[in-house]
Amino acid sequence: MTAKETDDGRPRPRRVGCALISRDLDEPMVGAAGRADAWVLVEHPGPWPSEAPEGIFPDEVVEHLGQPGVRVVLIRRPRSRTVTRPVCFVAATHPAGPWVRRFEIDTYDELLAVDVTAAVAGDRPTQGETHDLPLALVCTHGRRDVCCAELGRPLLPGMAARDDVDVWECTHVGGDRFAANVVLLPHGLHYSRLVDETAAAVLDAYVDGRVVSEHLRGRSAFSQPAQVAEHAVRQLTGITEVDGFEVLDETVSDDGTSARVEIRHRSETFVVNAERTPTPGAPTTHACVRGAEPAGWSSWRAVTVVSPVTDRLTAGRGGILGA
Structure with a gap:
């Protein structure tokens, strides 16, 4: 975005929109795609x-x-x-x-x-x-x-x-x-x-x-925890092909803050545990959206990924599952 000038020739301050705020907060976007079949x-x-x-x-x-x-x-x-x-x-x-x-x-x-x-x-x-x-x-x-x-x-x-x-x-x-x-x-x-x-x-x-x-936020045919699971498996294995993923089982906690996803790619099955947490420093309203409502920004992240076949395991922030 190019800064425009005010009437007196001074640069107009850059508009601080939700996209800039989210970027500055380094907010994770994986698992935030809307659901649609x-x-x-x-x-x-x-x-x-x-x-x-x-x-x-x-x-x-x-x-x-x-x-x-x-x-x-x-x-x-x-x-x-x-x-x-x-x-x-x-x-x-x-x-x-x-x-x-x-x-x-x-x-x-x-x-x-x-x-x-x-x-x-x-x-x-x-x-x-x-x-x-x-x-x-x-x-x-x-x-x-x-x-x-x-x-x-x-x-x-x-x-x-x-x-x-x-x-x-x-x-x-x-x-x-x-x-x-x-x-x-x-x-x-x-x-x-x-x-x-x-x-x-x-x-x-x-x-x-x-x-x-x-830059993948998620696949619309998957729930948000399953989107995180797919992304985590891709990071762990280096799989890049579009096709081949199937969600076998998914369990979400009653409060919606944790999930267990069993996901398969071709012949290999992975179990991914994920958690959902509020975004620190997020604004209280969607300032860019007309009729703004409370923002409630939050994000999913993979906590552990286990493959029963290869016994691969990784956990936490940073490394191959870096949020």
């Missing part, structure tokens, strides 16, 4: 109200699409504000078989025909056609949180120049304080705190079927 993306040129898609879709469409396990976002082409027939995508992010389908609509009422329950279950619809090019969603929803627009938009020129990824701007995907945020579909990988160089590295890896763990 299915995604519905609908092209809309904007402007996007803060609570979009509410305020854009008819109420019955909002209710139909807003089922448990579904994330609905508006999308638009970078630098494009004209739409004739909106493009829509439905994606399922199940690790065993993620997919994307593409179709067009004439009216938003046609979205009532989208079987979101089937998509959550991972069942491929007959509607639309297969979309094989990876989708990259860049959150630029400034009316929701200005940090997303300020940090997300600079990524667009470099990302949109690629021909191996289908790039779109999008509305809120969660984790505003970790902007710039990018979601990669069909796997539902959330990447955060990206700049041009790291965004390029993330996309290079994804089209090659690999994951860059450094």
Whole structure:
């Protein structure tokens, strides 16, 4: 962000937004991706109200699409504000078989025909056609949180120049304080705190079927403790391939502060114990979000990782599980 000048020519103080605060606090972001088994993306040129898609879709469409396990976002082409027939995508992010389908609509009422329950279950619809090019969603929803627009938009020129990824701007995907945020579909990988160089590295890896763990916030098909478990196993083993992970069992304490996750990659099973703690020094409200509420920032971290096969074990902060 470039500092602007005041009327008398002096540099205007840099805006202190939630993303800068989170960065300065070195707040862990692993395990902070929102949960979603299915995604519905609908092209809309904007402007996007803060609570979009509410305020854009008819109420019955909002209710139909807003089922448990579904994330609905508006999308638009970078630098494009004209739409004739909106493009829509439905994606399922199940690790065993993620997919994307593409179709067009004439009216938003046609979205009532989208079987979101089937998509959550991972069942491929007959509607639309297969979309094989990876989708990259860049959150630029400034009316929701200005940090997303300020940090997300600079990524667009470099990302949109690629021909191996289908790039779109999008509305809120969660984790505003970790902007710039990018979601990669069909796997539902959330990447955060990206700049041009790291965004390029993330996309290079994804089209090659690999994951860059450094900026990975989590996989939307997994719960937050399971996201931490996957990340911890990647750090421990050096696994970079996108596919192959499966959550076998998960137990969360009654107070939601600890969890035990049994996760398998291919033929090897790991048990990860994780804990959730408040973020020291976090602000008391979401200063960037309209209608700010108590922030309640907290983060998950892996405490121990054990493989019954190899008897590998690591624990605590620092080292291979450094938070």
